[in-house]
Amino acid sequence: MPSKTHSPAKVIIGTAGHVDHGKTTLVKSLTGMDTDRLAEEKKRGLTIDLGFAYVDLPGGVRAAVIDVPGHERFIKNMLAGVTGIDMVLFCVAADDGVMPQTREHLEIVNLLGIRNGLFVITKADLVDARRLGEVRREVTALLKGTGLEGSCIVEASATTGSGMEEVRELLAGLCRKAPQRGTSGLMRLPVDRSFTMRGFGTVVTGTVASGALRRSDTVLLYPHRRRLRVRGIESHHLSVESVSRGQRAAVNLAGISCTEVKRGDMLVSGEVAALKEGAGRLDCVLDLLSSMPRPLKNRRLLKLHYLTSEVLATVLLRDLREAAPGSRVYARIRLNEPLMMFRGDRFILRDPSVNRTIAGGEVLLPYYSRGLAPAVRDTDFECLEGGGAGEVISTLLSRGGYGVERDTLCIMLNMDCAELDDFLAEEGRFTLVGGRVVKASSVRAVRDAVLSTLSVHHREHPGEVGMKVDELLDRVLGVVKGRVGRAAASGLFRDGVLDELIREGRLRREGAFVALAGHRPEAAGAEKEIEDAILRAVGEGFTATRSEDIERLCKGGADAKRVLQNLLRRGLVVRLRQDVFISAAALRTARERLERRISEKGPIRAAEFRDILGCGRRLAIDILEYFDKERVTIRKGDVRILR
Numbered sequence: 001m002p003s004k005t006h007s008p009a010k011v012i013i014g015t016a017g018h019v020d021h022g023k024t025t026l027v028k029s030l031t032g033m034d035t036d037r038l039a040e041e042k043k044r045g046l047t048i049d050l051g052f053a054y055v056d057l058p059g060g061v062r063a064a065v066i067d068v069p070g071h072e073r074f075i076k077n078m079l080a081g082v083t084g085i086d087m088v089l090f091c092v093a094a095d096d097g098v099m100p101q102t103r104e105h106l107e108i109v110n111l112l113g114i115r116n117g118l119f120v121i122t123k124a125d126l127v128d129a130r131r132l133g134e135v136r137r138e139v140t141a142l143l144k145g146t147g148l149e150g151s152c153i154v155e156a157s158a159t160t161g162s163g164m165e166e167v168r169e170l171l172a173g174l175c176r177k178a179p180q181r182g183t184s185g186l187m188r189l190p191v192d193r194s195f196t197m198r199g200f201g202t203v204v205t206g207t208v209a210s211g212a213l214r215r216s217d218t219v220l221l222y223p224h225r226r227r228l229r230v231r232g233i234e235s236h237h238l239s240v241e242s243v244s245r246g247q248r249a250a251v252n253l254a255g256i257s258c259t260e261v262k263r264g265d266m267l268v269s270g271e272v273a274a275l276k277e278g279a280g281r282l283d284c285v286l287d288l289l290s291s292m293p294r295p296l297k298n299r300r301l302l303k304l305h306y307l308t309s310e311v312l313a314t315v316l317l318r319d320l321r322e323a324a325p326g327s328r329v330y331a332r333i334r335l336n337e338p339l340m341m342f343r344g345d346r347f348i349l350r351d352p353s354v355n356r357t358i359a360g361g362e363v364l365l366p367y368y369s370r371g372l373a374p375a376v377r378d379t380d381f382e383c384l385e386g387g388g389a390g391e392v393i394s395t396l397l398s399r400g401g402y403g404v405e406r407d408t409l410c411i412m413l414n415m416d417c418a419e420l421d422d423f424l425a426e427e428g429r430f431t432l433v434g435g436r437v438v439k440a441s442s443v444r445a446v447r448d449a450v451l452s453t454l455s456v457h458h459r460e461h462p463g464e465v466g467m468k469v470d471e472l473l474d475r476v477l478g479v480v481k482g483r484v485g486r487a488a489a490s491g492l493f494r495d496g497v498l499d500e501l502i503r504e505g506r507l508r509r510e511g512a513f514v515a516l517a518g519h520r521p522e523a524a525g526a527e528k529e530i531e532d533a534i535l536r537a538v539g540e541g542f543t544a545t546r547s548e549d550i551e552r553l554c555k556g557g558a559d560a561k562r563v564l565q566n567l568l569r570r571g572l573v574v575r576l577r578q579d580v581f582i583s584a585a586a587l588r589t590a591r592e593r594l595e596r597r598i599s600e601k602g603p604i605r606a607a608e609f610r611d612i613l614g615c616g617r618r619l620a621i622d623i624l625e626y627f628d629k630e631r632v633t634i635r636k637g638d639v640r641i642l643r
Helices: 023-031 039-044 072-082 100-111 129-143 164-177 381-386 389-397 406-413 417-427 440-460 469-480 486-503 525-538 547-554 557-570 584-601 606-613 617-629
Strands: 011-017 051-057 061-067 087-093 117-122 152-155 188-190 193-197 201-207 212-214 218-222 226-235 238-240 242-244 248-254 266-269 279-288 300-306 309-317 328-339 346-351 356-367 430-433 436-439 507-510 513-516 573-577 580-583 633-636 639-642
Touching: 011 023, 011 100, 011 164, 023 051, 023 061, 023 087, 023 117, 023 164, 051 164, 061 164, 087 100, 087 129, 087 164, 100 129, 100 346, 100 356, 117 129, 117 164, 129 152, 152 164, 188 201, 212 226, 226 242, 279 381, 300 328, 356 381, 356 406, 381 389, 389 406, 389 417, 389 430, 389 436, 406 417, 406 436, 417 430, 430 440, 430 486, 436 440, 436 486, 440 469, 440 486, 440 513, 469 486, 469 513, 486 507, 525 557, 525 573, 525 580, 547 557, 557 573, 573 584, 573 617, 580 584, 580 617, 584 606, 584 617, 584 639, 606 617, 617 633, 617 639
Parallel strands: 011 061, 011 087, 087 117, 117 152
Antiparallel strands: 051 061, 188 266, 193 201, 201 248, 212 242, 218 226, 218 266, 226 238, 226 248, 279 328, 279 356, 300 309, 300 346, 309 328, 346 356, 430 436, 507 513, 573 580, 633 639
């Protein structure tokens, strides 16, 4: 690839028109390039596949040109080229006038929302002025009621050069008015060609559909999920550092053969690598052509064309058994093969049974997870169409469940992570918890419930260390019931709220227990009496106390067990084995004596340890086994040494 750099074209012009109406000849006259590159095209004088060129227009405007075939048999190639263009260069031959593909191409351009165009009556040298007037009136009538009504119509001949300068001037003016697309959103480049260039390897070409692509970026090849490095980028035979939405690019890829990449594949931002597949369901608004031969029935199987991809798709109409020609309807589309489609993308639907275009649509919301999609009858299509990103997020979160994964939401809304984070901060209604976007009000509700639940628990059970995490969660779910869904509250609690409150210093965690930071366990009333009785029973000497002794002493088995558990958690009493307890103070003394004895004289036997403590042999063994378990000592045969 050349080392010289240049600013790439920022406007994409797509041709349209009936077969043999002079599109390729007109492009060659404008650009000096023959876009018919295939031998079959040159042999038949017929454009079969997409052709690419660029043109430098008056005023320093550079535009890319995509030349599309006009024959009905190559309509899918035409769709691959015209989807994503900024403006259309529409050709109508002066001798033929308006023909079938003229109408279908115009319908497609209109359905795709293209509102910028120039209509050229080509081959003007072949007819007289009267015929030119007739064709002009035909074109004017054809445009009536479309988004291109009122577009400039000019007569020209690429053969004689007549009118070509006016074509160039008008194109330059339209290009200057074309909206700047910017670099926001996740990068997508649908592949329309793949080939090998000697000395460089695999090169793919396409028009950037969103975001920006830079030299040395790591991209994902969808649907193959191959991570690839961008070695270089060209735009119109000139090396560039980056290309953005709406710009043509030839991308040199490392680590893959050109035979492994085909039209319909897509280079996408590495940020979507976490997704297992593309969107399988789309909520859409459809515009049906008035020229449809019959109504569109619910659950009809059609062919969906999007950028360079085409897949079979089932259309589920909302509240309709069938939709009349010319109507505008809401629908969910189920794709037979998932696609990397984002909110705002446009597509075309064709009826494969009659091989004709019947509708165009706009994606209101793509679903990358089946769990996010409600039933069609429960979907608020009006909100999805008329609302901004905030309303879309609110709609998704109102469907229950635990928020939406941040990465998935970025893709659904076509925002990169930084853009989404900035939006969330400015919006204020939503926040991030555990990698998910959730309602800020839900977070506040769960936080308040945690603090209030612990406060009540400490007041009712002042002698307890705190609450077990699972018990606290159960109580919190009961408090927020009706305001926050169970799944959402549980997820918020475990993935963010608890840890955040601990980091803030409002809670403390001790093993499996959580407490308010200022809580100090201290029994009161009847609990205090039981606690004192247990501590007296255990004492501070080297005596073993059993469970039944405690229960008998306290005259209340259930209360005694609960208070005993509190003492164990607070570290005042230690369980040596299942039903044998000793005071923590006595155990500390035993450890000090054991460590001092081993340090001075080496390994110790159980009998000698018994004599040092002045207790029974069974208790001495229990204490030694406890120290083994706590990794203080190691048993070797009949003796212990320090670990």
